[in-house]
Amino acid sequence: MDLKSLKGIMSVNKGVVELKDKAGLAKVMDELVYEAVFTADKDRQIALFLLIKEAAKAAGSVPASIQGLYEEMGKNYPGFTVPAINIRGLTYDTAKAIFRKANEMNVGAMIFEIARSEIGYTKQRPLEYSTVVLAAAVKEGFSGPIFVQGDHFQLIRKNYLADPKPETDYVKGLIKEAIEAEFYNIDIDSSTLVDLEKPTLKEQQKPNFENAASLGAYIREIQPKGVDVSVGGEIGEIGGKNSNPDELRAYLDGFKEIFKAGKGLSKLSVQTGTSHGGVVLPDGTLAKVKIDFDTLRILSDMARKEYGLSGCVQHGASTLPEEAFHMFPETGTSEVHLATGFQNIMYDSKAMPSDFKKEVYEFIKTEYKKEWKEGQTEEQFIYSTRKKGFGPLKKKWWDLPAAVKAPIMKELEDRFGLLFDKLKVGNTKEIVNRTVKPVVVKKEIPESLQKEL
Numbered sequence: 001m002d003l004k005s006l007k008g009i010m011s012v013n014k015g016v017v018e019l020k021d022k023a024g025l026a027k028v029m030d031e032l033v034y035e036a037v038f039t040a041d042k043d044r045q046i047a048l049f050l051l052i053k054e055a056a057k058a059a060g061s062v063p064a065s066i067q068g069l070y071e072e073m074g075k076n077y078p079g080f081t082v083p084a085i086n087i088r089g090l091t092y093d094t095a096k097a098i099f100r101k102a103n104e105m106n107v108g109a110m111i112f113e114i115a116r117s118e119i120g121y122t123k124q125r126p127l128e129y130s131t132v133v134l135a136a137a138v139k140e141g142f143s144g145p146i147f148v149q150g151d152h153f154q155l156i157r158k159n160y161l162a163d164p165k166p167e168t169d170y171v172k173g174l175i176k177e178a179i180e181a182e183f184y185n186i187d188i189d190s191s192t193l194v195d196l197e198k199p200t201l202k203e204q205q206k207p208n209f210e211n212a213a214s215l216g217a218y219i220r221e222i223q224p225k226g227v228d229v230s231v232g233g234e235i236g237e238i239g240g241k242n243s244n245p246d247e248l249r250a251y252l253d254g255f256k257e258i259f260k261a262g263k264g265l266s267k268l269s270v271q272t273g274t275s276h277g278g279v280v281l282p283d284g285t286l287a288k289v290k291i292d293f294d295t296l297r298i299l300s301d302m303a304r305k306e307y308g309l310s311g312c313v314q315h316g317a318s319t320l321p322e323e324a325f326h327m328f329p330e331t332g333t334s335e336v337h338l339a340t341g342f343q344n345i346m347y348d349s350k351a352m353p354s355d356f357k358k359e360v361y362e363f364i365k366t367e368y369k370k371e372w373k374e375g376q377t378e379e380q381f382i383y384s385t386r387k388k389g390f391g392p393l394k395k396k397w398w399d400l401p402a403a404v405k406a407p408i409m410k411e412l413e414d415r416f417g418l419l420f421d422k423l424k425v426g427n428t429k430e431i432v433n434r435t436v437k438p439v440v441v442k443k444e445i446p447e448s449l450q451k452e453l
Contacts (some may be wrong), residue, residue, distance in 0.1 A: 001031045009057055012453055015334060015444035017051065026139050033135040034094055037128060038395055047449035049131040054181070056134035057181060057440050060143030063130060063182035064438035067230040070108065070266040070310035072435045073334055077311065079303060080424040081328040083311075084111040084149060086339035088122045089346060091129065091391030093405055095136030099370045103142055103450035109425045110187060113149035113337070123391030126150070126174075126181035135185075144429065145245040145436045149185035149230075151337065151418050155211060158190040168211070172218055174404030179222055179229065182441065185268065187232035187313075188215045194235075199371040201250035208235065209254035217261035228263050232313060232335075236271025242292050243270035248299055252307050258353035267334050269313040270299050291317075291324065297331035310334035318406040320341065325422035336423065342412060343387055356400065360389040367392070 009024040010017055019025065027054075036048035057063075057295045072078070087094045095112065102110060112133045114124060124132075130148045137146055149218045153174055159167040175186060176436075190211035198204045212233045222226055235251045236243035248268065255265065272292040291314070300311035311334030318341030328336050347357065364385050365372075390397060 001035050003449070006032075006453055010376070010453075012051075012445050012450045015447075015450070016442060017058055019055055022059050022138075024051035025055055026141065027061060029135050029139045034130060034398070035399070036131065036442055037092075040236065043446070043448065046104050046127065047125050047446045050443050051445055051449060052131050052135050053446060056138045057201040061146055062144070062147055062316065062438040062440055063136050063184055064145035064333045064436050065184035065227055065230045065268055066109075066145075066147045066436065067228045067263065068435040069232060069432055069436065070334065071308075072431070073310035074266075074304050074308040077332050077334075079286065079329055080109060080428060081333045082109045082111060082335045082336055083419055083423055084113045084151065085335045085342070086113050086115060086118060086151060087133075088118055088338065088339065088343050088387055089131075089198050089394070090400075090405065090408075091124065091132045092398070094137055094342065094412060097409045098416055099137055099140035101413050101416040103140060104357045105417065105420050105426040106146045107420050107427075108144060108249035108429035108431045110420075111147040111335070112148045113121075113151040113187075115152040116150075116154050116171075117152065118339075118387075119174075121204055121391050122274070123394055126178040126183055130181045130183060134323045145438045147185055147431055148181075148183045150175070150183045151187050153215075154189035155192055160193060166392050168214075170213060172177050172416055175215065175219060179219070179224075184223075184227055185230040185232075186219055187234070187382070189234045189269070190215070191234040191236060191269075201246050202254060205235065205250045205254055207265050209233075209251050210258065212265075213259040215257075216264070217257055220261040220263075224439065224441045227441070231264070231311050233265045234269035234313075236269070241270055243299060244295070245298060245302055247301055248306060249306075252303075252309075253304045256307075265307075265309060267310045267313050268299075268303050269315055270295070272296050272314060291320070291327070293331050296328075296333050299373060300332040300334065304332070312338065316340075319344070322418065322422070325419060328422075329424045330349075338419065338442045341388070342415070343390075345411050345415060346408055346452060347381060347386060349411055350407045351404055351411075353400075353404060356396070358433065359396075360386065360393060363393065364389050 009021045036045060036052055041046050114129050149150055152348055154172055155167055193207035195204050195207060216231050219229050219231055233287040235247050266330045274296045275350050296312055303311055311332050314333055314337040317336050317339045318338035359384055368385050368388055371385055
């Protein structure tokens with residue numbers, strides 16, 4: 001697009017955006033964010049991302065840390081569970097659907113997140129992801145704190161055991177990139193390093209809490225002035241045995257002993273029986289999963305009363321049946337992570353063109369055939385791998401006709417409404433605005449782009 005068309009909407013003086021027409025910005029946002037995501041000029045892309053984000057902040061859509069709300073939760077659980085939503089594809093459209101439903105239900109407590117693994121296969125670096133989310137907020141007129149989170153910033157066990165330094169340095173680099181992109185919420189996952197061969201729980205958890213404390217201190221070192229990034233820890237690697245109180249104490253006590261860099265963890269992820277993406281049967285349907293809600297209740301209560309955390313976090317929950325979600329607030333769960341269920345709605349919608357779906361599946365079967373495990377049916381392989389069909393075909397997804405995307409987004413919007421209702425986050429704007437005071441961190445717009453305006 002010709003950026004001169006933005007002249008009456010905003011101006012840039014000495015690298016700082018001044019917004020003149022908020023409604024005008026919302027009108028041009030579809031075209032502006034498309035240009036930013038798909039321009040081939042990488043320097044211009046970064047400049048456009050910064051322009052969009054600075055304009056969004058000027059419009060009142062501000063990246064923020066959820067730390068203040070979680071500190072309040074640690075003192076007095078308010079009866080709701082914060083949904084943390086991973087968006088793998090159709091990110092702009094999906095974020096708009098989330099903000100529409102949030103506006104309708106007065107939701108302030110919700111998180112947009114992306115995991116280390118997803119950044120790779122969805123081809124969404126942190127700066128792009130946070131920009132697209134903020135662009136969607138502007139388009140839908142959502143203002144206030146917006147929580148963007150790095151999910152599962154994980155130390156991969158085999159890499160770490162081969163040589164700890166490069167693996168740790170990689171995660172530090174990802175943390176730095178994310179914080180620069182205004183991810184003010186980071187979940188550190190060093191639970192992969194738990195050593196079950198050690199004789200005591202503390203020794204088993206030691207590589208976990210030591211690395212979490214070290215990475216947490218690094219976050220405190222590089223976070224912007226005035227911002228306390230919300231940091232999460234994890235004790236139970238997903239899909240393994242359920243977590244227990246002794247493990248929680250071993251991890252949190254060990255973390256507290258060595259972490260002296262300011263505010264500590266705000267939450268703790270535990271394992272209670274789920275699996276990322278669900279367990280797919282040979283015919284492609286999902287097996288029913290039973291969550292140990294008693295464990296969630298006991299551990300969340302301990303985390304709050306003994307350590308002042310917001311509570312415990314449940315991963316891998318989006319494919320659970322509808323009747324399960326009301327249990328999260330009832331058991332005092334502070335946060336629940338949701339991803340695959342939304343992806344499934346996109347792929348399985350009746351509105352999805354069969355020829356496009358076939359194109360994505362053929363791409364997956366060709367590009368990822370090495371991942372086809374022995375004994376897997378084609379349905380199982382496709383289900384477990386189709387998340388990788390978003391990144392390389394991102395533009396084709398984005399370019400789907402409005403007549404195709406609209407009914408898919410309506411299905412998603414209905415799902416978000418159901419989840420917001422079950423998790424009891426309706427009317428949470430007030431508590432968010434009371435407990436979270438976003439700090440506007442100014443980012444300078446490069447001169448090269450200023451000349452275009």
